[in-house]
Amino acid sequence: MPSGKLLIVDDDRNLLELIKMRLESLDYEVTAARDEEEAKQAVVGNAYDLAVVDLQLVHQDGISLMEELRLKNPELPVIILTAHGSIESAVEAIKRGAYTYLTKPFDARELTLHIARALENRRLTSEIERLRGLLSEKYDFKNIIAKSETMRMVLESVSRIANTDSTVYIHGESGTGKEAIAQAIHLASGRKDNAFVAVNCAAIPETLLESVLFGHEKGAFTGAIKSSKGLFAQAQGGTIFLDEIGDVPLAIQAKLLRVLQERQFHPVGSEQELEVDVRIIVATNKNLEDQVKQGLFREDLFYRIHVIPIELPPLRERREDIPLLVEHFLNKFSEKMKKKVKGLTPMALQKLMFHEWPGNVRELENTIEYAVAMTTQDKITEELILPTKSGEPEDLIKPLKNARDDFEKRYLIRLLESARGNVTVAAKMSGKYRADFYTLLKKHDLDPAAFKDLKK
Secondary structure (H helix, E strand, C coil): CCCCEEEEECCCHHHHHHHHHHHHHCCCEEEEECCHHHHHHHCCCCCCCEEEEECECCCCEHHHHHHHHHHHCCCCCEEEEECHHHHHHHHHHHHCCCCEEEECCCCHHHHHHHHHHHHHHHHHHHHHHHHHHHHHHHCCCCCCCCCCHHHHHHHHHHHHHCCCCCCEEEECCCCCCHHHHHHHHHHCCCCCCCCEEEEEHHHCCHHHHHHHHHCECCCCCCCCCCCECCHHHHCCCCEEEEECHHHCCHHHHHHHHHHHHHCEECCECCCCCEECCCEEEEEECCCHHHHHHCCCCCHHHHHHHCCEEEECCCHHHCHHHHHHHHHHHHHHHHHHHCCCCCEECHHHHHHHHHCCCCCHHHHHHHHHHHHHHHCCCCEECHHHCCCCCCCCCCCCCCCHHHHHHHHHHHHHHHHHHHHCCCHHHHHHHHCCCHHHHHHHHHHCCCCHHHHCCCCC
């Protein structure tokens, strides 16, 4: 089976044949078109995975052809080929929807690398949209924003593990969306038509937790005036989500271990053993390995739940998702409060981008809800974003040049982190020429090599 179906458009016959041969040797199915009309004919009745288009064609430019091709296939990634003197046009192509561009002459290996990345990016996007569709059908979880690579990889993991019955261990700070990911796993699984039962183990008193999880018989303890079905029994055939598993008392941990090992348990006050068929997903914001060393968490239970680990990144490590999350929450609360709030001022958005977000997505949601409630204008201004609490000193006002330099350095650091030290990519993201970008790096004494091995 071909690795992908590609359309190549270039009026240079030799280059066209060379690219076609190279890509076909890599198991791609390639259609070569020497002009715009051939390209337009080729897409009639054919669905291509990617197009490579020369910027300068016979009768029209490659950008306008790209836009015509994307009318037929809006998700089609397009790589623009451009001569050295047409960089501004290439940047314009990126702004108008091209995946990337290559300057002639280019290394064939560079082209194949960009094609492979574009196809993988499209595959991930399609999978994420499928998951988002599943979520929105039942829970309307459109707030699972996945522009950042770290979150996209999380959702890719969700798609891979969903149809297994293995126990999933989700770790992340408070407010990162652990329950939303648990529901995504459930909805993408074969258990989606059965119950999803969530319980916050930290919110239930120790004296009641065993009864809540496993049920009890009438008269099992003072106040048990009738038998009660526990959450494990209620989740039969579906998924049970144990949030804050690190707060479960040691005595109940032993009973959880038995459920995980045998899929059996006794309700409180009953000698009858019940069998249960459930998918178990657990979550915590604690370091359970440290809890095990301190004797606060059973080692055998830890290894039973730590089968498929998923690490949710804090919001400060996925800042590129902030504008999209802001837009989602802005629409949500504007509609709820019946206000016509169009957006945020640039300074307000900048303040959001630089905040460290100890409360993560939940804190961001609360911040936007407050701002929408308090604003009297159609745009949210800076003073409504994370206002200084009474008694707290305001940041000292710096001279404009110092403030500008501080912002510039932080901006460059974020770019290099996002591009993993790739200066070409970082320069392209900033809209600067590579030489100018290097001048800025030298000004702020920043070494791109220091960012190459950073995890995203």
